[in-house]
Amino acid sequence: ISHVLLCNVTQRVSFWFVVTDPSRNHTLPAVEVQSAIRMNRNRINNAFFLNDQTLEFLRIPSTLAPPTDPSVPIWIIIFGVIFCIVLVATMLLIFSGIRQHRRKNKGPSEMEDSEDKCENVITIENGIPCDPLDMKGGHINDAFVTEDERLTPL
């Protein structure tokens, strides 16, 4: 350690270097050295445990790693999955609706009018039970419907 001489000390660790060719006894041109460094940047960085941000070669711009590009864009896969799910659900709902329509259309030809009206009221009102007054009467008189509704809050 006593034989190490320092000169031109700067606050940063920096140095110039040239590469010599022992067999031909001249220095290699800068362009060749630059292209060699550019290709092997990773190995040089790893040797010093540094990276592109901390080890800088002047006048050699670092090439950036491109983001990985999968063959099929990921978003199309997810889009396809969700699209198919929604499409299937829509078809199911439509077809079950059509089947319900057909069953209702077949109904009136077999049953009595009053029973049919009650059944309509039950299916459409989503399980809210019918007002017992309506079922006993059998026929719903439209003229008095609003009056009945006024009485129910009591």
Place this chain on the structure above:
Amino acid sequence: MEKTRPLWATPLQFVFACISYAVGLGNVWRFPYLCQMYGGGSFLVPYIIMLVVEGMPLLYLELAVGQRMRQGSIGAWRTVSPYLSGVGVASVVVSFFLCMYYNVVNAWAFWYLFHSFQDPLPWSVCPLNGNRTGYIEECEKASSTQYFWYRKTLNISPSIQESGAVQWEPALCLILAWLVVYLCILRGTESTGKVVYFTALLPYCVLIIYLVRGLTLHGATNGLAYMFTPKMEQLANPKAWINAATQIFFSLGLGFGSLIAFASYNEPSNNCQKHAIIVSIINSSTSIFASIVTFSIYGFKATFNYESCLNKVILLLTNSFDLEDGFLTANNLEQVKDYLASAYPSKYSEVFPQIKNCSLETELETAVQGTGLAFIVYTEAIKNMEVSQLWSVLYFFMLLLLGIGSMLGNTAAILTPLTDSKVISSYLPKEAISGLVCLANCAIGMLFTMEAGSYWFDIFNDYAATLSLLLIVLAETVAVCYLYGLSRFESDLKAMTGRALNWYWKAMWGGVSPLLIISLFIFYLSDYITTGTLRYQAWDAAQ
């Protein structure tokens, strides 16, 4: 005999439907902007006053009309007076316009949602240029999130005249968005009633998660302090009051006919007064809640940008003056800059033009609203969080829920009058009418997926509904109070719900609200007239 009207299974479904309709994207991307522009905490004063004076009465009026007439907007207004069916038709037309352009936002949200499943997020890095030594120039000059929005998502053209072609990726997303909406409205209230449980409740879950995450972010307190420090002088600014009134008005979605449509599926004895108050209070509190989340995210983003700006300056100075690494920190930056300026004046003056002045205030002051806030600012904040994919998925899922919830109301406004009309519903079943409406809207919506589509979107967003809605609601209020008769309406309501009408509502409907609407209308008209040629902001790839 006529089929009995489909009803909501429980009154809770009705409340949730109204909430999911009213709480929409405007609460997330317009209210925080207004709050920031008009004095932070002091904006809440005009906002709450307008809520009580304008929002609640008008909301109650629409719900009461719908529940009493038990028909969609066209039929309801025809019952009030045969000369007024035009009001109903106007509501349907405005709703149609709204449906056309609103679902495009859902399409964009789907696009971002699908792209959130990648690592790293595609908007966090700029793509590389040809020889891989740097980034694409457009992306360098703007930021990566802006590049992703303007180039990858919209592929925007430099001006509205150059329409470009329909972009197939947003078009696919638009088709998917309309399919989802169709799926939800397919069966009328039966299917809508179940969907609204999700669209009303899930956004709150996500907002709470984001609130917790947002408040624990580094720098969030900067944003919150900036937002909530009241600037009392803004109270004297008439624009603050006008914007508060406008925000309440449009946020509740009055005048589109959706509220009338929803209320028409109610039991006549439903207590719509209570529901009106609940819905309007929840809508406003959601706005305030969302703005807390937004501002903590703003604060995080501003602090992050401020610190990276400082780091860039430090790096620049360290490199130019060969300083020791770690010598320059944020604390001693100013002193070192002065020292360098005096010690090496020539070299410092060379470097000086490149040194940016980093300021936290300027970062915070970039107030953005609309699609810019949702798709650029938020994504920029999200990409800097840990596990950004999770936050991104949550955020866009929430945007989707909010958007689809509002779409349900908009389509209900169109479909209810159509299914009520005996002419149309005798030929076509409900599913076919819904399908045709969705198909028509989707086809016209392809306009917004073209390269100039975002400019068309801005036009529709700013001008499609504002004046018409003010006029419609004014006509509605005047019609109910003076044409139909306030006392007659009062006795109808009393007979229907069993409760007497409070004097407050009568005073508001009869006097205050129409005056407010007239003044808003006059203000907007004069604003349009004095503005002259309208201008829009364009994105030019060459700059």
